Amino acid sequence: MRLSLLLMVFGGSLAQSSVVPSWSVGGVTPDLPLILTAFIALRRGPEAGCLVGFAAGLLQDVTGGGLLGVQALSRALAGFAMGLLPGRLWVGHPLVQIPGLVLLTVAEGLVRFGLLQLLHFPASIGELLAHVILPQALYNGFLGAACVLAVELAQTLRGRHTWT
Amino acid sequence: MRFRRYALLLAVLLTSLFLLTVQTRGGGPTRAADLVALAITPVQSLLANAHRGALTAWHTFTDWKTVQSENMALRADNERLRVQSLQVRETDQENLRLRRLLALRDRMPLATLTGEIIGREGGGWARSLTVNRGRADGVAQQMPVIVPAGLVGRVAQVRSGASIVQLLNDPASTVGAVVQRTRTPGLVEGEPGGGVRFKFMARDGAGVVPGDLIVTSGLGTLFPKGIPVGRVTAIEDKGSALFHFAVLAPAVDAARVEEVLLLTGQSTQDIAGLFTPDG
Numbered sequence: 001m002r003l004s005l006l007l008m009v010f011g012g013s014l015a016q017s018s019v020v021p022s023w024s025v026g027g028v029t030p031d032l033p034l035i036l037t038a039f040i041a042l043r044r045g046p047e048a049g050c051l052v053g054f055a056a057g058l059l060q061d062v063t064g065g066g067l068l069g070v071q072a073l074s075r076a077l078a079g080f081a082m083g084l085l086p087g088r089l090w091v092g093h094p095l096v097q098i099p100g101l102v103l104l105t106v107a108e109g110l111v112r113f114g115l116l117q118l119l120h121f122p123a124s125i126g127e128l129l130a131h132v133i134l135p136q137a138l139y140n141g142f143l144g145a146a147c148v149l150a151v152e153l154a155q156t157l158r159g160r161h162t163w164t
Numbered sequence: 165m166r167f168r169r170y171a172l173l174l175a176v177l178l179t180s181l182f183l184l185t186v187q188t189r190g191g192g193p194t195r196a197a198d199l200v201a202l203a204i205t206p207v208q209s210l211l212a213n214a215h216r217g218a219l220t221a222w223h224t225f226t227d228w229k230t231v232q233s234e235n236m237a238l239r240a241d242n243e244r245l246r247v248q249s250l251q252v253r254e255t256d257q258e259n260l261r262l263r264r265l266l267a268l269r270d271r272m273p274l275a276t277l278t279g280e281i282i283g284r285e286g287g288g289w290a291r292s293l294t295v296n297r298g299r300a301d302g303v304a305q306q307m308p309v310i311v312p313a314g315l316v317g318r319v320a321q322v323r324s325g326a327s328i329v330q331l332l333n334d335p336a337s338t339v340g341a342v343v344q345r346t347r348t349p350g351l352v353e354g355e356p357g358g359g360v361r362f363k364f365m366a367r368d369g370a371g372v373v374p375g376d377l378i379v380t381s382g383l384g385t386l387f388p389k390g391i392p393v394g395r396v397t398a399i400e401d402k403g404s405a406l407f408h409f410a411v412l413a414p415a416v417d418a419a420r421v422e423e424v425l426l427l428t429g430q431s432t433q434d435i436a437g438l439f440t441p442d443g
Contacts, residue, residue: 014218015218022222022226046169046173047169047172050172050173050176051172054176054179054180067184067187067188068183068184068187069179069181069182069183069184069187070180070184072176072179072180072183073176073177073180073181073184076173076176076177076180077173077177080173115184119184119188
């Protein structure tokens with residue numbers, strides 16, 4: 001199980017830097033590792049969410065060439081927070097999961113901005129929100145919805161095959 | 165359980181902050197940054213290689229998709245153009261045939277009627293064409309049927325809207341003819357095998373040789389004089405027999421005829437000069 005999580009994190013980060021850029025719409029690309037982190041956190045709880053977010057963020061920091069630890073920290077927080085929700089909210093329904101993913105993307109972006117501000121990051125929050133965080137949050141929402149539907153379809157098919 | 169959860173979060177946060185601190189502070193923490201880089205660099209190198217490989221694979225795939233779709237579009241274009249080219253060629257050939265036919269009609273010193281072939285009978289018992297001209301158009305039995313290359317045959321049956329043309333190579337077909345060069349008279353007969361032969365009296369001076377052109381004799385009132393019938397390809401010498409036979413290559417390839425002229429008028433003039441060897 002841990003191996004599958006590791007492979008998902010590694011595969012998601014690899015895809016983010018290789019395949020995902022070609023899904024760019026108007027210069028906006030989805031954040032696949034964050035989507036993976038959110039779904040893993042919702043299903044496995046805050047510890048798994050935190051570790052997966054940290055690992056995925058660290059890998060993205062490494063591949064992105066920025067400061068090591070920024071995305072690791074923001075994603076670990078995001079994974080942890082997302083993992084706490086199942087006990088407090090009814091998160092099994094896609095209509096909760098998708099807006100949750102959009103909000104998580106925005107929150108993670110704000111945390112990352114806050115951390116970078118401590119390190120004298122020059123861009124303004126308004127521009128970042130308008131051109132990066134919100135468009136990516138919407139894109140993540142759409143891609144997350146597609147992922148949820150795909151997972152549910154796979155589970156339905158698996159159920160059909162195993163009823164005998 | 166809850167303590168473990170928050171302890172994990174704290175550990176992760178501290179690790180991240182440590183990494184950030186190591187990188188942002190100058191001087192002292194260089195060794196720690198080097199240690200981080202030492203641990204991270206192989207992973208980074210691995211990721212970079214995998215990234216490059218994935219990118220190459222992805223670009224190969226997208227290129228392949230593009231080439232495949234372009235290939236399909238080009239194949240469709242090619243197919244469409246080939247069909248268009250065939251249509252144009254067909255129209256050109258029809259145009260040429262009709263021009264030749266109309267030119268012959270204009271040169272003819274007798275009344276003619278153009279017709280289009282709408283049916284063919286090619287079995288060994290009878291060889292005929294069906295023309296879309298019949299009784300209503302003034303067609304009568306025994307009318308000669310020609311094309312720019314020569315004689316096709318004669319009208320054997322007339323119906324209300326169509327006529328049956330007996331071809332030269334029909335086994336029952338007989339046409340009075342002469343060798344154009346020597347004026348040796350004879351009969352052109354169809355053969356059951358589909359060939360045509362010229363039957364002539366084997367006497368001194370007949371002098372028929374391969375390559376001679378056989379034309380209609382004009383004797384009788386059926387065919388005007390001088391319509392090309394065929395060219396001698398071989399002589400069947402029967403020794404002392406009264407008649408010899410010359411094998412003919414018909415002037416007209418009936419299998420390829422699509423439009424014809426029906427000679428509705430009569431003429432005693434030799435019209436051999438109106439026909440051209442290439443039709």
